[in-house]
Amino acid sequence: MSADGQGSSHWFDDEAGPVVRPYAMTRGRTTSPGQHRLDLIAVVVTEPQAQNPEADPTLAPEHVEIVGLCRQAPQSVAELAAELDLPIGVVRVLIGDLVHAELVHVTRPVPPAELPDESILRDVINGLRAL
Amino acid sequence: MIFGRSERGKPPVEPVTLKILVAGGFGVGKTTLVGAVSEIRPLRTEELLTEAGRPVDDTTGVERKHTTTVAMDFGRITLREDLVLYLFGTPGQERFWFMWDELSEGALGAVVLADTRRLEDCFAAVDYFERRSIPFLVGVNCFEGSARYPAEAVRRALDLDADVPVVLCDARDRESVKEVLIGVVQHAMAHAAGRRGALTS
Numbered sequence: 001m002s003a004d005g006q007g008s009s010h011w012f013d014d015e016a017g018p019v020v021r022p023y024a025m026t027r028g029r030t031t032s033p034g035q036h037r038l039d040l041i042a043v044v045v046t047e048p049q050a051q052n053p054e055a056d057p058t059l060a061p062e063h064v065e066i067v068g069l070c071r072q073a074p075q076s077v078a079e080l081a082a083e084l085d086l087p088i089g090v091v092r093v094l095i096g097d098l099v100h101a102e103l104v105h106v107t108r109p110v111p112p113a114e115l116p117d118e119s120i121l122r123d124v125i126n127g128l129r130a131l
Numbered sequence: 132m133i134f135g136r137s138e139r140g141k142p143p144v145e146p147v148t149l150k151i152l153v154a155g156g157f158g159v160g161k162t163t164l165v166g167a168v169s170e171i172r173p174l175r176t177e178e179l180l181t182e183a184g185r186p187v188d189d190t191t192g193v194e195r196k197h198t199t200t201v202a203m204d205f206g207r208i209t210l211r212e213d214l215v216l217y218l219f220g221t222p223g224q225e226r227f228w229f230m231w232d233e234l235s236e237g238a239l240g241a242v243v244l245a246d247t248r249r250l251e252d253c254f255a256a257v258d259y260f261e262r263r264s265i266p267f268l269v270g271v272n273c274f275e276g277s278a279r280y281p282a283e284a285v286r287r288a289l290d291l292d293a294d295v296p297v298v299l300c301d302a303r304d305r306e307s308v309k310e311v312l313i314g315v316v317q318h319a320m321a322h323a324a325g326r327r328g329a330l331t332s
């Protein structure tokens with residue numbers, strides 16, 4: 001959507017004005033029922049069985065786009081929002097729909113309450129040094 | 132484009148993702164810092180806001196409220212096929228703190244960028260991370276024309292705890308920013324070790 005330049009025809013402007021269209025897309029929902037808020041760095045992965053989402057009449061084009069993007073390579077919620085040029089809240093709803101339809105799954109980042117594993121932190125330091 | 136592409140029949144690698152926050156006042160160099168190390172041009176995402184400055188998370192009455200957006204930028208560093216670090220820079224004003232709450236959940240740690248010409252701009256961020264025990268480091272972005280203060284003077288002016296690292300940096304310089312990020316992770320490690328120690332003793 002956004003990559004081809006068409007996405008610049010915003011339904012909200014950069015000065016931050018009223019927003020209408022994202023609500024239409026999510027039918028007014030801003031969070032999925034019963035769903036934990038997806039972290040911005042949670043990674044969305046398309047299920048192998050999600051072959052032909054275009055054929056599903058219940059899915060919006062944006063749903064189909066997410067399935068396609070995350071089939072090529074898993075992507076974080078933040079990246080999807082940037083790629084689709086949609087607010088994060090809207091992307092969360094769309095992902096929630098897709099999880100519900102079992103077309104994608106979401107891998108959670110290190111759980112907030114847990115201390116990150118020391119070996120992971122050491123890997124991060126070494127990885128940064130090697131950049 | 133992103134992580135390891137799936138080869139035919141082989142499931143794609145699902146990486147462990149981590150995040151570091153970049154805080155500080157307007158114009159202090161957050162976007163510049165993210166851009167200096169990110170493998171992608173800093174991306175912008177937007178969050179919907181109601182007039183009250185709260186995120187939209189329920190639908191009742193939303194249609195009638197004016198909704199606005201707030202932008203934050205983020206960058207990505209793929210450390211390994213299965214290990215990806217994200218950097219998030221968001222507005223430092225207090226009215227955007229709901230975003231900090233969300234972003235700081237599960238964050239490895241934070242960089243508070245400071246400009247010695249207006250140190251007070253980062254007081255709010257320092258307070259925020261101190262109160263929540265989120266490990267942070269203060270990076271003093273050395274703009275030309277700003278007097279070079281020794282790190283210790285900045286520490287005193289910000290009334291930082293002795294263990295909070297203060298480093299002079301240049302947000303435009305990749306090597307300098309790498310050092311800053313390494314400093315955050317090292318500090319986070321020490322912080323975690325301290326907490327583990329406290330838990331087991």
Ligand SMILES: Nc1nc2c(ncn2[C@@H]2O[C@H](COP(=O)(O)OP(=O)(O)O)[C@@H](O)[C@H]2O)c(=O)[nH]1
Binds near residue numbers: 158159
């Ligand atoms: N001279 C100098 N300029 C810088 C430095 N860091 C950022 N800038 C400039 O300061 C301005 C604001 O930086 P920006 O990253 O957009 O700040 P942000 O509002 O914190 O994201 C930009 O024009 C940058 O080019 C620095 O270390 N030295």
Ligand SMILES: [Mg+2]
Binds near residue numbers: 161163204
């Ligand atoms: Mg900026």
